[in-house]
Amino acid sequence: MQQKILLVYTGGTIGMVKDSATGALKAFDFDHLLVQIPQLKSVQAQIDTVSVPEPKDSADMNPSDWQFLGNLIYSKFMQYDGFVVLHGTDTMSYTASALSFMFSNLRKPIIFTGSQLPVGDIRTDALENVLTAIQIALLQENGVPSVSEVGVYFDSQLFRGNRSTKVSSDRFKAFMSPNFPALVTSGVSLKINEPMLLKPNLNRVTKFSEALNDKVLLVKIHPGITTKMFEQLCASVDFEVLIMETYGSGTIFNANWLALLLKELQKKGKNIINCSQCVSGVVKQGIYQGSEQLKSLGIISAKDMTTEAAITKAMYLLGQNKQRNDFKIEFEANLRGEMH
Structure with a gap:
């Protein structure tokens, strides 16, 4: 045939x-x-x-x-x-x-x-x-x-x-x-x-499954980003998942205001994902001091996923109405060969 x-x-x-x-x-x-x-x-x-x-x-x-x-x-x-x-x-x-x-x-x-x-x-x-x-x-x-x-x-x-x-x-x-x-x-x-x-x-x-929820906010971390910038952005956007594009292996600057803001977002039920800006490599939270605070907060790791995969995977999982704990477990799991 x-x-x-x-x-x-x-x-x-x-x-x-x-x-x-x-x-x-x-x-x-x-x-x-x-x-x-x-x-x-x-x-x-x-x-x-x-x-x-x-x-x-x-x-x-x-x-x-x-x-x-x-x-x-x-x-x-x-x-x-x-x-x-x-x-x-x-x-x-x-x-x-x-x-x-x-x-x-x-x-x-x-x-x-x-x-x-x-x-x-x-x-x-x-x-x-x-x-x-x-x-x-x-x-x-x-x-x-x-x-x-x-x-x-x-x-x-x-x-x-x-x-x-x-x-x-x-x-x-x-x-x-x-x-x-x-x-x-x-x-x-x-x-x-x-x-x-x-x-x-x-x-x-x-x-x-066609169910997608596009309430995903991507923020590229960069030198000079301020408390006011971050707060106003998060306050003005209706989102359920925040993806932070961080440096290298998932590091970010040490600042008390950032930790407090992330904790507040978590209390509101927001899922927060750490995704590297690097084209290749993997997020390894806790290796450097700059990512230890993220690890201690239980921030979700995108591991070696591309930003494109992280965004669309988050939309897919939100569309399946995953609760916060289930979202973290499934996001950090390899569903379609998107991560190691």
Whole structure:
């Protein structure tokens, strides 16, 4: 039986073509994708295409878009062997991370990709990214998908979606996975990093939960941040989870006012997460004096998670109505391969 892949267009640079008269980029009719990428005709599989009703620049994507996309894929889950999502690069890692949590026991691949140059550009990276993402989605062994997780494919490498982060706005190698190796590397052949892949329970079905709660506040700690800044920010925003991007291995300045403020937030039932600003490495509270106060307060550790994964995981767990103690336990647990 011929394999079937659903190609989903959400927006972004990949779906633009240059107007011959003005030189400006504009969206093309996604129904005519085969005209733009004729190589798709040679793929040994049935490739169906669908576009979301209102494609967006990825900077405009928000949790409601993640919910729509997740529901779209889940509604067609039994009809296809895999899914390839064309997405703008700026928030691709956020969307991929969110879907990785929303789908549990995922038994088919959901591969995100995009491009730095439009599909019609003579130097575009879109063709390789799309075609290889489809090939990865088609990989099977004994009728079972080789990759059964949410991934981000870009510039010859497939990364776990919730381990990926965008690191460049102008290089083709736009993404990296700082704390976890690539799942698949593309060269003359596709090399699968088999030991690193998530393995679903084949005796259980894939489930999807669209429940998200976006009351998550991210604060980047920096030299010069003051009591007034922190207090006014926390007082003016309706949030249930505070993620602090701290230095290095999770360190922060020593200040009595900060400890008092964090204690007050905890009394109000707020969950507080310590996530490192560093691209790679792990939060280890208590190693330095600067993080001992956080450890003593029972601040939640994001360990080696990306900021994108920490934010979307927090939204997912809030959406499941986790109580404060359960939230801490589950956040610090490895749910979808997002942390060690």
